[in-house]
Amino acid sequence: MGEKRRGKYTITFEQPPLIKSYASVAGQKEAEGPLADYFDMICEDPMMGKESWEEAEGALQYQAVLKALDKAFLCPEDVNYLFAGDLLGQTIATSFGVMELQIPHFGLYGACSTMGESLSLAAMAIDGGFAERAVAVTSSHYASAEKQFRYPLAYGNQRSLAASWTVTGSGALVLESADLGSKQAADQCVRIHAVTTGKIIDYGIKDSQNMGACMAPAAAFVIGNHLRDMNRQPEDYDRIITGDLGRVGQKILFELMREEGFNIEDYHMDCGIEIFDAETQDTHAGGSGCGCSAVTLCGYIMKKLETGEWKRVLFVPTGALLSKVSFNEGFTIPGIAHGVVLEKG
Amino acid sequence: MGEKRRGKYTITFEQPPLIKSYASVAGQKEAEGPLADYFDMICEDPMMGKESWEEAEGALQYQAVLKALDKAFLCPEDVNYLFAGDLLGQTIATSFGVMELQIPHFGLYGACSTMGESLSLAAMAIDGGFAERAVAVTSSHYASAEKQFRYPLAYGNQRSLAASWTVTGSGALVLESADLGSKQAADQCVRIHAVTTGKIIDYGIKDSQNMGACMAPAAAFVIGNHLRDMNRQPEDYDRIITGDLGRVGQKILFELMREEGFNIEDYHMDCGIEIFDAETQDTHAGGSGCGCSAVTLCGYIMKKLETGEWKRVLFVPTGALLSKVSFNEGFTIPGIAHGVVLEKG
Numbered sequence A, B: 001m002g003e004k005r006r007g008k009y010t011i012t013f014e015q016p017p018l019i020k021s022y023a024s025v026a027g028q029k030e031a032e033g034p035l036a037d038y039f040d041m042i043c044e045d046p047m048m049g050k051e052s053w054e055e056a057e058g059a060l061q062y063q064a065v066l067k068a069l070d071k072a073f074l075c076p077e078d079v080n081y082l083f084a085g086d087l088l089g090q091t092i093a094t095s096f097g098v099m100e101l102q103i104p105h106f107g108l109y110g111a112c113s114t115m116g117e118s119l120s121l122a123a124m125a126i127d128g129g130f131a132e133r134a135v136a137v138t139s140s141h142y143a144s145a146e147k148q149f150r151y152p153l154a155y156g157n158q159r160s161l162a163a164s165w166t167v168t169g170s171g172a173l174v175l176e177s178a179d180l181g182s183k184q185a186a187d188q189c190v191r192i193h194a195v196t197t198g199k200i201i202d203y204g205i206k207d208s209q210n211m212g213a214c215m216a217p218a219a220a221f222v223i224g225n226h227l228r229d230m231n232r233q234p235e236d237y238d239r240i241i242t243g244d245l246g247r248v249g250q251k252i253l254f255e256l257m258r259e260e261g262f263n264i265e266d267y268h269m270d271c272g273i274e275i276f277d278a279e280t281q282d283t284h285a286g287g288s289g290c291g292c293s294a295v296t297l298c299g300y301i302m303k304k305l306e307t308g309e310w311k312r313v314l315f316v317p318t319g320a321l322l323s324k325v326s327f328n329e330g331f332t333i334p335g336i337a338h339g340v341v342l343e344k345g
Helices: A053-071 A089-101 A114-127 A142-149 A183-187 A211-230 A246-259 A271-275 A290-306 A324-328 B053-071 B089-101 B111-127 B142-149 B183-187 B211-230 B246-259 B271-275 B290-306 B324-328
Strands: A010-012 A018-027 A041-043 A081-085 A105-107 A133-140 A169-176 A190-197 A239-242 A268-270 A312-316 A318-320 A335-344 B010-012 B018-027 B041-043 B081-085 B105-107 B133-140 B169-176 B190-197 B239-242 B268-270 B312-316 B318-320 B335-344
Touching: A010 A211, A018 A053, A018 A290, A041 A053, A053 A089, A053 A133, A053 A142, A053 A169, A053 A290, A081 A089, A081 A114, A089 A105, A089 A133, A089 B089, A089 B324, A105 B111, A114 A133, A114 A169, A114 A190, A114 A290, A114 A312, A114 A335, A114 B105, A114 B111, A133 A142, A133 A290, A142 A324, A169 A290, A190 A211, A190 A290, A211 A239, A211 A246, A211 A312, A211 A318, A211 A335, A239 A246, A239 A271, A239 A290, A246 A268, A246 A271, A268 A271, A271 A290, A290 A312, A290 A335, A324 B089, B010 B211, B018 B053, B018 B290, B041 B053, B053 B089, B053 B133, B053 B142, B053 B169, B053 B290, B081 B089, B081 B111, B089 B105, B089 B133, B111 B133, B111 B169, B111 B190, B111 B290, B111 B312, B111 B318, B111 B335, B133 B142, B133 B290, B142 B324, B169 B290, B190 B211, B190 B290, B211 B239, B211 B246, B211 B312, B211 B318, B211 B335, B239 B246, B239 B271, B239 B290, B246 B268, B246 B271, B268 B271, B271 B290, B290 B312, B290 B335
Parallel strands: A018 A041, A081 A105, A081 A133, A239 A268, A239 A312, B018 B041, B081 B105, B081 B133, B239 B268, B239 B312
Antiparallel strands: A010 A190, A018 A169, A018 A190, A133 A169, A190 A335, A312 A335, A318 A335, B010 B190, B018 B169, B018 B190, B133 B169, B190 B335, B312 B335, B318 B335
């Protein structure tokens, strides 16, 4: 055990699980943004041919998993576990979305950090010897999230400048044990080398229109502890990538990291900032949602790693832990983040 | 890997993780039921001194974890991971309940099956060599669940005879690696020997007042596959224990199991049936909720295993995957279950 744990919050893998394949499904607005070329499937119909927003979001997950399996010439029966989640109450988009796949199911809730959580647990299941293959999938949908957390779309409420725009999309990754193929094949794949698990961190912020500020301390906790646990510096990573802090949260993160003695400004990227063009797309602080980091990972980030342009990335999806009830009752909005190290070979 | 996987849905552990300690916190109505003597803490105030039902439920989790740690002379810093969940939207009782413990956190959603899911993942983290200790905790609260899924208490709606009564309570277990102590010490502990992971199964039932019927097929799937994967018969277990099928779901389970060629009637127990005295407590089909199987496990079931009265138990918490939205939109209620084998030594 000693050799798998590093420091207080990080584990490394003896045989880093491979990312065998991945796929992203995104909505029309996302396809009009800067990352358009990286998505596998664009859904022009925000209803996905379904009758409710929740069903539509479920369909995003279903399509993302099918597409990822398809790319690896696999079928659902080849997968031991599905690690899946979304933002909605009782993660209902997930339950109805992936049901038809009939893969043994672990339902997760980590708000917008869920892609980090699902990759962490899937990698542990594989390196622990409990699975040959596992799928990690998350989603979000602008309309189902607005309905769940804010106002019905038809109400046309005004959005604050610190507010983010929930991404309509889903990303799925097929993880595979390195035991299954040759060492040479494994060296050609992007692999999960380490995981740093976050805590719930509450800075007392109550503004649900400023989730970047709620989540920045949780991201700083994971990044700082990861660097200390691994005895590394920010420059050991081509990118340190947060989920959806947006422009407001990014500034806070930089400041918190400086207080911890790390300057990450030259290496930081935020999926929420990258996914939309704030100037032309009216998305204010940036994109958000479980789908935001998921589609950015299962497209842009994976491509950069596969081509070798980036050698090592610390991927840190970030989540704001609020519900309609907790918000209406005047509670704070704590954050959580999960870090995953991706490297080729 | 081959030696850890058994059949299609089951894994066994090389060094079965120990249940080092456990604790249960229950409400007043539960303390008036048949299992009263087995709870560690009874909360006479259903608000737990808090200002909302959600906070009260969070406090149940907090107390259960503290008590379980206390029994093992451990503090939160001794724990590598917390696997936790509840029934509420965005699992908000969990987020606010366990935050103060500051343990690296994996949030789960498996409806009332979550105790099975959390034990499964915690055991995998330990036997995989990623953690020395992990805590599994779940909760439910009658009032927060009624508010979330049905009607405000003050509305005084009538309950159907097939309806269950959500248990107010939380159970927490501290799992520990067998590597930490002597073999002799490990042999004295109840340990998790195997895990069978369920799929989401939908029999097309839409009646949220009859959740036993929704969940019975998922329980039958796990029990049937477990017995086949392990090449065992029902009589190899002292008890096969479902979470909260209640009286209605139990009958359906028996029938489904008979169709699969297994007669489990002499070995079956349902936490939902045991926890209340239906005749005097007006609980109709029985108890339900994440807390139902959790407090029954962290009391009655663990005591029976520790004293040696039972040698081997298959614990199968069962969940109904519905949300207020999915129910109002006329969707079916699929079920899920997770199986965990508990044996002393």
